[in-house]
Amino acid sequence: xxxxxxxxxxxxxxxxxxxxxxxxxxxxxxxxxxxxxxxxxxxxxxxxxxxxxxxxxxxxxxxxxxxxxxxxxxxxxxxxxxxxxxxxxxxxxxxxxxxxxxxxxxxxxxxxxxxxxxxxxxxxxxxxxxxxxxxxxxxxxxxxxxxxxxxxxxxxxxxxxxxxxxxxxxxxxxxxxxxxxxxxxxxxxxxxxxxxxxxxxxxxxxxxxxxxxxxxxxxxxxxxxxxxxxx
Numbered sequence: 001x002x003x004x005x006x007x008x009x010x011x012x013x014x015x016x017x018x019x020x021x022x023x024x025x026x027x028x029x030x031x032x033x034x035x036x037x038x039x040x041x042x043x044x045x046x047x048x049x050x051x052x053x054x055x056x057x058x059x060x061x062x063x064x065x066x067x068x069x070x071x072x073x074x075x076x077x078x079x080x081x082x083x084x085x086x087x088x089x090x091x092x093x094x095x096x097x098x099x100x101x102x103x104x105x106x107x108x109x110x111x112x113x114x115x116x117x118x119x120x121x122x123x124x125x126x127x128x129x130x131x132x133x134x135x136x137x138x139x140x141x142x143x144x145x146x147x148x149x150x151x152x153x154x155x156x157x158x159x160x161x162x163x164x165x166x167x168x169x170x171x172x173x174x175x176x177x178x179x180x181x182x183x184x185x186x187x188x189x190x191x192x193x194x195x196x197x198x199x200x201x202x203x204x205x206x207x208x209x210x211x212x213x214x215x216x217x218x219x220x221x222x223x224x225x226x227x228x229x230x231x
Contacts, residue, residue, distance in 0.1 A: 001033050001079045002086040002216075003230045009049070009077075013092040015069045019051035022075065023062035030079055038078030038085055038156050045200060050076035050089075057144055057185050057193055057202040057210040069095025072105065074212040078156060085156045087181045088228035089214035100188070101209060104141060108186040108211035111135040115164075115182045119217050119224035125160050125171035132184050133165040144185035144210070146193040147202065152181045152216055176221055183214030 008029060009022050027048040030037050037048035045059075052060035052074040053067070060074070067073060076089035091105050111132045118127040128149075136143050149162030160172045164184045189208030196203060204210055218225040 001030065001035050001081060002077050002088045003228050004033075005029050005077050005079070006075060006088055006090050006228075007230060009075055010090060010092050013067070013073055013075075013094055015095045016066045018064050018066055019049075019053070019060070019062035019073070020064050022051060023047050023049045026077060033079075033081075035079040035081040038080045038087065039076075042078075042156065048077075050074075052076070052201070052210070052212065054209050055204045055207050057187070057204060058147055058212055059200045059202055061198060061200055067094045070097055070101075071095075072097060072101055072209060072211065074210070076212065076214065080156075083154055085152050085154070086228055087152055087156065087214065087216050089183060089212050091211040091213060103139070104186065104188050104209060104211050107136060107139045107141055108184050109213045111164075111184045111186065112182060112213040112215060115184065116215065116217055116224050116226065119174060119180065119182075119219050121174060121176055121219065121221065123174045124169055125162055125174065126166045127168045128180075128182060129163045129166040129171075130168040132182075136164075136184065136186050142187045142189065142191040144187060144193055145191055147185055149181050149183045149214070152179050174219055176219055178219045179216060179227070180219070181214055181216050183212065185210060185212045
Protein backbone atom coordinates (compact mmCIF):
# COMPACT_ATOMS: atom_id res chain seq x y z
CA UNK A 1 0.00 0.00 0.00
CA UNK A 2 2.83 2.39 0.90
CA UNK A 3 4.67 1.54 -2.32
CA UNK A 4 1.58 2.16 -4.44
CA UNK A 5 1.05 5.58 -2.85
CA UNK A 6 4.67 6.57 -3.43
CA UNK A 7 4.52 5.44 -7.06
CA UNK A 8 1.36 7.48 -7.64
CA UNK A 9 2.76 10.59 -5.94
CA UNK A 10 6.06 10.28 -7.78
CA UNK A 11 4.18 10.37 -11.07
CA UNK A 12 2.50 13.61 -10.01
CA UNK A 13 5.63 15.47 -8.87
CA UNK A 14 6.43 18.40 -11.15
CA UNK A 15 6.65 22.19 -11.32
CA UNK A 16 3.45 23.89 -10.13
CA UNK A 17 2.23 20.98 -8.00
CA UNK A 18 1.83 21.63 -4.27
CA UNK A 19 2.76 19.23 -1.51
CA UNK A 20 -0.71 19.74 -0.04
CA UNK A 21 -2.20 18.32 -3.26
CA UNK A 22 0.09 15.29 -2.98
CA UNK A 23 -0.91 14.85 0.67
CA UNK A 24 -4.61 14.85 -0.25
CA UNK A 25 -4.12 12.17 -2.91
CA UNK A 26 -2.11 10.01 -0.49
CA UNK A 27 -4.78 10.17 2.20
CA UNK A 28 -7.54 9.33 -0.27
CA UNK A 29 -5.62 6.30 -1.59
CA UNK A 30 -4.84 4.97 1.88
CA UNK A 31 -8.43 5.28 3.07
CA UNK A 32 -9.78 3.68 -0.12
CA UNK A 33 -7.48 0.69 0.49
CA UNK A 34 -8.89 0.28 3.99
CA UNK A 35 -5.79 1.59 5.73
CA UNK A 36 -5.11 4.47 8.07
CA UNK A 37 -2.51 7.21 7.57
CA UNK A 38 0.19 6.27 10.07
CA UNK A 39 1.64 9.74 10.49
CA UNK A 40 -1.52 11.86 10.76
CA UNK A 41 -2.04 12.64 14.44
CA UNK A 42 1.15 10.81 15.45
CA UNK A 43 2.48 12.91 18.34
CA UNK A 44 0.40 15.74 16.85
CA UNK A 45 1.74 15.61 13.27
CA UNK A 46 -0.93 17.35 11.11
CA UNK A 47 -0.67 15.56 7.73
CA UNK A 48 -0.68 12.17 6.02
CA UNK A 49 2.67 12.58 4.23
CA UNK A 50 5.96 14.13 5.28
CA UNK A 51 6.99 16.36 2.35
CA UNK A 52 10.50 17.79 2.65
CA UNK A 53 11.79 20.20 -0.02
CA UNK A 54 15.43 21.04 -0.80
CA UNK A 55 17.22 21.78 2.49
CA UNK A 56 14.48 20.10 4.52
CA UNK A 57 15.79 16.74 5.73
CA UNK A 58 12.65 15.09 7.12
CA UNK A 59 9.21 15.82 8.61
CA UNK A 60 8.35 18.71 6.32
CA UNK A 61 4.65 19.62 6.59
CA UNK A 62 2.70 19.78 3.27
CA UNK A 63 1.71 23.30 2.21
CA UNK A 64 0.35 25.38 -0.68
CA UNK A 65 3.70 26.51 -2.13
CA UNK A 66 4.00 25.28 -5.72
CA UNK A 67 7.09 23.22 -6.47
CA UNK A 68 9.61 24.70 -8.92
CA UNK A 69 11.88 23.12 -11.49
CA UNK A 70 15.22 22.41 -9.80
CA UNK A 71 13.68 21.48 -6.44
CA UNK A 72 14.04 18.05 -4.90
CA UNK A 73 11.17 16.60 -2.86
CA UNK A 74 11.40 13.85 -0.26
CA UNK A 75 8.09 12.10 0.37
CA UNK A 76 7.74 9.85 3.42
CA UNK A 77 4.59 7.69 3.63
CA UNK A 78 3.32 5.51 6.46
CA UNK A 79 0.25 3.25 6.59
CA UNK A 80 -1.39 1.28 9.38
CA UNK A 81 -3.42 -1.74 8.24
CA UNK A 82 -4.90 -4.50 10.42
CA UNK A 83 -2.64 -3.57 13.30
CA UNK A 84 0.63 -3.41 11.38
CA UNK A 85 2.66 -0.55 9.95
CA UNK A 86 4.46 0.11 6.67
CA UNK A 87 6.89 2.97 6.09
CA UNK A 88 8.88 4.11 3.05
CA UNK A 89 10.36 7.29 1.59
CA UNK A 90 11.70 8.42 -1.77
CA UNK A 91 13.27 11.64 -3.05
CA UNK A 92 12.09 12.92 -6.41
CA UNK A 93 13.57 15.54 -8.77
CA UNK A 94 11.18 18.35 -9.73
CA UNK A 95 11.68 19.11 -13.41
CA UNK A 96 15.32 19.48 -14.38
CA UNK A 97 17.89 19.38 -11.58
CA UNK A 98 21.66 19.92 -11.69
CA UNK A 99 23.94 16.90 -12.05
CA UNK A 100 25.28 17.51 -8.55
CA UNK A 101 21.79 17.12 -7.10
CA UNK A 102 21.10 14.04 -9.18
CA UNK A 103 24.30 12.55 -7.76
CA UNK A 104 23.03 13.29 -4.23
CA UNK A 105 19.81 11.39 -5.01
CA UNK A 106 21.67 8.51 -6.66
CA UNK A 107 24.19 8.08 -3.84
CA UNK A 108 21.50 8.23 -1.15
CA UNK A 109 19.42 5.59 -2.94
CA UNK A 110 22.50 3.41 -3.49
CA UNK A 111 23.43 3.70 0.19
CA UNK A 112 19.99 2.37 1.13
CA UNK A 113 20.59 -0.77 -0.90
CA UNK A 114 24.16 -1.07 0.44
CA UNK A 115 22.58 -1.18 3.88
CA UNK A 116 19.91 -3.67 2.84
CA UNK A 117 22.66 -6.02 1.59
CA UNK A 118 23.82 -6.34 5.22
CA UNK A 119 20.40 -7.54 6.46
CA UNK A 120 21.52 -11.11 7.14
CA UNK A 121 21.00 -13.45 10.07
CA UNK A 122 23.92 -13.08 12.48
CA UNK A 123 25.02 -9.64 11.30
CA UNK A 124 24.83 -6.66 13.64
CA UNK A 125 22.68 -3.57 13.22
CA UNK A 126 25.84 -1.49 12.87
CA UNK A 127 26.89 -3.54 9.83
CA UNK A 128 23.97 -1.81 8.07
CA UNK A 129 24.98 1.55 9.54
CA UNK A 130 28.61 1.28 8.54
CA UNK A 131 27.80 0.21 4.99
CA UNK A 132 25.55 3.26 4.50
CA UNK A 133 28.09 5.68 5.94
CA UNK A 134 31.01 4.36 3.90
CA UNK A 135 29.16 4.70 0.60
CA UNK A 136 27.89 8.19 1.40
CA UNK A 137 31.20 9.60 2.58
CA UNK A 138 33.17 7.93 -0.21
CA UNK A 139 31.11 10.04 -2.60
CA UNK A 140 31.68 13.31 -0.74
CA UNK A 141 28.35 13.66 1.08
CA UNK A 142 27.39 13.65 4.79
CA UNK A 143 25.18 11.32 6.80
CA UNK A 144 22.62 12.96 9.09
CA UNK A 145 23.17 11.78 12.67
CA UNK A 146 20.19 13.38 14.41
CA UNK A 147 17.66 10.95 12.90
CA UNK A 148 17.87 7.18 12.46
CA UNK A 149 16.00 4.20 11.07
CA UNK A 150 14.06 1.85 13.31
CA UNK A 151 12.30 -1.42 13.82
CA UNK A 152 8.69 -1.50 12.61
CA UNK A 153 5.73 -3.83 13.12
CA UNK A 154 2.77 -3.43 15.46
CA UNK A 155 4.15 0.04 16.26
CA UNK A 156 5.48 2.61 13.83
CA UNK A 157 8.78 2.94 15.71
CA UNK A 158 10.18 -0.13 17.46
CA UNK A 159 13.59 -1.26 18.63
CA UNK A 160 16.24 -1.49 17.44
CA UNK A 161 17.29 1.93 16.25
CA UNK A 162 19.16 1.76 12.93
CA UNK A 163 21.66 4.64 12.61
CA UNK A 164 23.22 5.47 9.25
CA UNK A 165 26.72 5.74 10.70
CA UNK A 166 29.03 3.78 12.98
CA UNK A 167 31.58 1.00 13.12
CA UNK A 168 30.60 -2.52 11.99
CA UNK A 169 30.14 -5.41 14.41
CA UNK A 170 28.22 -3.52 17.09
CA UNK A 171 24.66 -3.35 18.36
CA UNK A 172 21.96 -6.02 18.39
CA UNK A 173 22.35 -9.16 16.30
CA UNK A 174 19.95 -9.52 13.38
CA UNK A 175 17.50 -12.41 13.74
CA UNK A 176 15.02 -14.05 11.40
CA UNK A 177 11.63 -12.34 11.54
CA UNK A 178 12.92 -8.85 12.36
CA UNK A 179 11.55 -5.99 10.26
CA UNK A 180 13.62 -2.83 9.93
CA UNK A 181 12.87 0.56 8.39
CA UNK A 182 16.25 1.47 6.92
CA UNK A 183 16.39 5.13 5.90
CA UNK A 184 19.55 7.00 4.93
CA UNK A 185 19.21 10.78 5.22
CA UNK A 186 22.10 12.39 3.36
CA UNK A 187 23.18 16.03 3.14
CA UNK A 188 25.02 17.58 0.22
CA UNK A 189 27.24 19.54 2.60
CA UNK A 190 27.67 19.10 6.36
CA UNK A 191 25.72 16.67 8.56
CA UNK A 192 24.14 19.28 10.84
CA UNK A 193 20.38 19.57 11.38
CA UNK A 194 18.01 21.89 13.24
CA UNK A 195 14.26 21.97 13.85
CA UNK A 196 12.12 24.87 12.62
CA UNK A 197 9.58 26.72 14.75
CA UNK A 198 6.79 24.40 13.58
CA UNK A 199 8.53 21.82 15.84
CA UNK A 200 8.53 19.25 13.03
CA UNK A 201 10.50 20.32 9.97
CA UNK A 202 14.19 19.39 10.18
CA UNK A 203 16.51 21.39 7.91
CA UNK A 204 20.24 21.42 7.26
CA UNK A 205 22.17 23.93 9.33
CA UNK A 206 24.21 25.08 6.32
CA UNK A 207 21.37 25.37 3.79
CA UNK A 208 22.65 22.49 1.67
CA UNK A 209 20.11 20.16 0.08
CA UNK A 210 19.21 16.80 1.59
CA UNK A 211 17.87 13.48 0.25
CA UNK A 212 16.00 10.64 2.00
CA UNK A 213 15.29 7.08 0.89
CA UNK A 214 13.65 4.38 3.02
CA UNK A 215 12.40 0.82 2.73
CA UNK A 216 10.77 -1.51 5.26
CA UNK A 217 12.79 -4.73 5.11
CA UNK A 218 12.01 -8.13 6.63
CA UNK A 219 14.80 -10.56 7.51
CA UNK A 220 14.06 -14.08 6.28
CA UNK A 221 16.22 -17.21 6.32
CA UNK A 222 16.93 -16.45 2.65
CA UNK A 223 18.03 -12.86 3.33
CA UNK A 224 16.31 -9.47 3.10
CA UNK A 225 12.76 -9.14 1.76
CA UNK A 226 11.93 -5.54 0.78
CA UNK A 227 8.30 -5.17 1.79
CA UNK A 228 7.84 -1.64 0.46
CA UNK A 229 8.95 -2.40 -3.10
CA UNK A 230 6.45 -3.23 -5.83
CA UNK A 231 8.83 -4.98 -8.23
